[in-house]
Amino acid sequence: MKNIAIIGSTGSIGTQALDVINHLPGRFRVVALAAGRQVEVLAEQALRHRPLLLSVADEARAAELRRLLAQREDGYRPEIVWGEDGLERVATHPESELVLTAVVGAIGVRPTLAAIEAGKDIALANKETLVAAGELVMAAVRRCGVRIVPVDSEHSAIFQCLGGSDADRVRRILLTASGGPFRGWKDLSGVTPEQALRHPRWSMGAKVTIDSATLMNKALEMIEARWLFGVPMSKIEVVVHPQSILHSAVEFCDGSIIAQLGPTDMRLPIQYALCYPERWEGCTAPLDLAALGSLTFERPDEETFPSLRYAREAVAAGGTMPAVMNAANEVAVGRFLKGEIPFTGIFAVVAGVMARHEVVPRPDLDAILAADRWARSAARQQVVSA
Structure with a gap:
């Protein structure tokens, strides 16, 4: 039995x-x-799984959780904590062997690093951790001798395709993208939050769904792949695959391409990460290739969707720039969902904040988090024309 946080x-x-x-x-x-x-x-999750430790956002919600659980008469009384310290307590729980980091945004950086330093293996579903602090995180992984298994469907696919092969055997990583709800559109000026939240293939949270619509999700995944698999950005290509059945592929130096296919169901890569290195009977429906008929591929439109270019520019600048790109995007998405800026304003905010940032080379965690705070403030203030 594997203990999980x-x-x-x-x-x-x-x-x-x-x-x-x-x-x-x-x-x-x-x-x-x-x-x-x-x-x-x-509270419902806790009553089913009976964890020893629970954490929530703040003290008021901790009190509410304590009240909900106190109504039970079966004696279940877990420890309840809150805030950033609470996240770190969960990440470093002494009885856990594997930590699934599944929060969205840069808030995942500190607890993920704490888990690594505590000797925990990581099932990583928080791409922002590697975007903002990839060099620090991967150095800690090597130093502490722990393992990161990716949960994102694309990175899970690449991990499986590589099968332990050395990065110098890789010619290209082919990172697939659904294209989002606006694939083929040239004019995005009138896009509403309701339209952007209607993803054609995946069921995800609001922030990730908007990132898919702007292709920023794929931009973040490019940077994540760069750190996870130790390959330069020049070897990472994005290919639009609307059916979302081929989750990514690796081309090796001899010209062979190995791809991973599966149903459009996140439970498959989640289970792979939780069970790794074993494979157990899955909870997803089998894939019927004959019923699919055909799979199609096309190049992304980087003129209409410039996010992929921002990722390359951020990695080329190095240092704190990827963290700034990510933080600016998080704020811009929030502003769009609140109706404060148009859909295209997301691109304008990210580009504007990146242009104003003075890069700190080889930053430590404090410098990364300071850059993140600066970028969020700058993104909130960035003026966007209608």
């Missing part, structure tokens, strides 16, 4: 991870859960 248990990835765990009784023990504001959902 989950950071972000009430989000899309966290809830699906618990579905996988429910499907595999006796294989896992949930020892700690961290959520944000969805206290009632966390």
Whole structure:
């Protein structure tokens, strides 16, 4: 039995991870859960899985969670903590062996690093951790002798395709993208939040769904792949694959391309990460290739969707620039969802903040987090024309 802690248990990835765990009784023990504001959902999860430690966003929600659980008469009384310290407590719980980092945004950086330093293996569903602090994180992984298994469907696919092969054997990593709801559009000026949240293939949280619509999700994944697999950005290509069945591929130096295919269901890569290095009976429906008929591929439109260019520019600048790109995007997405800026304003905010940033080379964690704070402030102030 494997002991697991989950950071972000009430989000899309966290809830699906618990579905996988429910499907595999006796294989896992949930020892700690961290959520944000969805206290009632966390209480339900806690009553089913009986973790020893729970964390929420703040002290008021901790009190509410304590009240909900106190109504039970079966004696279940977990320890309840909150805030950033609470996230780190969950990430470093002494009984956990594997930490699933499933929060969205740069808030995942500090607890993920803490888990690595505590000797925990990581199932990583928080791409922003490697975008903002990839060099620090991968150095800590090597120093502490732990393992990162990616959860994103694309990076899970690449991980499986590589099969332990050395990076110098790789000619190209082919990172697939669905293209989002606006594939083929040239004019994005009138896009509404409701339209952007209607993803044609995947069911995800609001922020990730908007990132998919702008292709920023793929930009972040390019940087994540650069650190996870030790390849330069010049070897990472994005290919639009609307059916989202081929999740990514690796071309090796001899010209062979190995691809991973599977249903459009995040429970598959989640289960692979939780069970690795073993494979167990899955909870997803089998893939019927004949019924699919055909799979298509095309190049991304980087003129209409400049996010991929921003990723290359951020990595070329190095230092704190990727963290700044990520933080500016998080704020810009929030502003768009609130109706403060148009859809194309997301691109304008990210580009504007990146242009104003003075890069700190080879930053430590404090410098990265300071750059993140600066970028968020700058993004909130960035003027965007209608």
